Amino acid sequence: MGDLPSLPKDITLLSYESLDSTNSEALRLIASGDAVEGTVVTAKRQTAGRGRRGAVWESPTGNLYLSLITKVPNPQIAGQLAYVASLAVYDAVIKCAGISAALSCKWPNDLLLNGKKLSGILIEALKEFSVVGIGINLTTVPLVVADRAISLADASLRVDRSEMLSELVYSFCHWVRCWQSNGFEEIRERWLAVAHGIDQPIIVRFPDGTEESGNFQGIDGTGALVLERVDGSTHTIAAAEIFFSD
Numbered sequence: 001m002g003d004l005p006s007l008p009k010d011i012t013l014l015s016y017e018s019l020d021s022t023n024s025e026a027l028r029l030i031a032s033g034d035a036v037e038g039t040v041v042t043a044k045r046q047t048a049g050r051g052r053r054g055a056v057w058e059s060p061t062g063n064l065y066l067s068l069i070t071k072v073p074n075p076q077i078a079g080q081l082a083y084v085a086s087l088a089v090y091d092a093v094i095k096c097a098g099i100s101a102a103l104s105c106k107w108p109n110d111l112l113l114n115g116k117k118l119s120g121i122l123i124e125a126l127k128e129f130s131v132v133g134i135g136i137n138l139t140t141v142p143l144v145v146a147d148r149a150i151s152l153a154d155a156s157l158r159v160d161r162s163e164m165l166s167e168l169v170y171s172f173c174h175w176v177r178c179w180q181s182n183g184f185e186e187i188r189e190r191w192l193a194v195a196h197g198i199d200q201p202i203i204v205r206f207p208d209g210t211e212e213s214g215n216f217q218g219i220d221g222t223g224a225l226v227l228e229r230v231d232g233s234t235h236t237i238a239a240a241e242i243f244f245s246d
Helices: 022-031 077-098 161-182 186-194
Strands: 013-019 039-047 065-071 103-106 110-113 116-126 129-136 201-205 211-218 226-229 234-237 243-244
Touching: 013 022, 013 211, 022 039, 022 065, 022 116, 022 129, 039 161, 065 161, 077 103, 077 110, 077 116, 077 161, 077 186, 116 201, 129 161, 161 201, 201 226, 211 234
Parallel strands: 013 039
Antiparallel strands: 039 065, 065 129, 103 110, 110 116, 116 129, 201 211, 201 243, 211 226, 226 234
């Protein structure tokens, strides 16, 4: 497929050799008034890629980096886009790499292969738009997380970058339509079916650095994590990081 991926007709592709960050470029488009819903920004490498909470993310040539610009009518449910995007990545990897048993979705926005991070998602908002940034490790992993990340190449799986981009955008469009038409429940049920670590013990680390332990019971109807405490009570959590013993 080379560098000309097949994409839905309502998608506008902006492709670069190098960017500081595809999310940053998408946000610049929005700020300048040049953003159009359905715009996809991709780059072969990022010089200042970032993850959640501003974490630096190495982005060498060979992997897939893209950001999709979309609109969410109700900003209060924009966080549910993480699950929409997770399912899109999950389906695209299955289609391109032909695997599924070793794949799982980790709350709130990672895709795991053999229990290690294969893909991450970063969602940012500006004006009426949301930017969904996605990185998939096709050939390499960032050195800073080499012990807990994996690439498809590490699993002896070779996937064409343009093919993955195409499948990912088609899948994202599919799941966005499902979400917009049918609400979150269908997304929630599908995500739970492929979620990592249901009923397993976790440590939850909150943005202020405090922690809480319990069992991961999935997500509720809004997308919040459901933690079962030691005393049997439950706690719903909207924002945090979680760590499994495995």
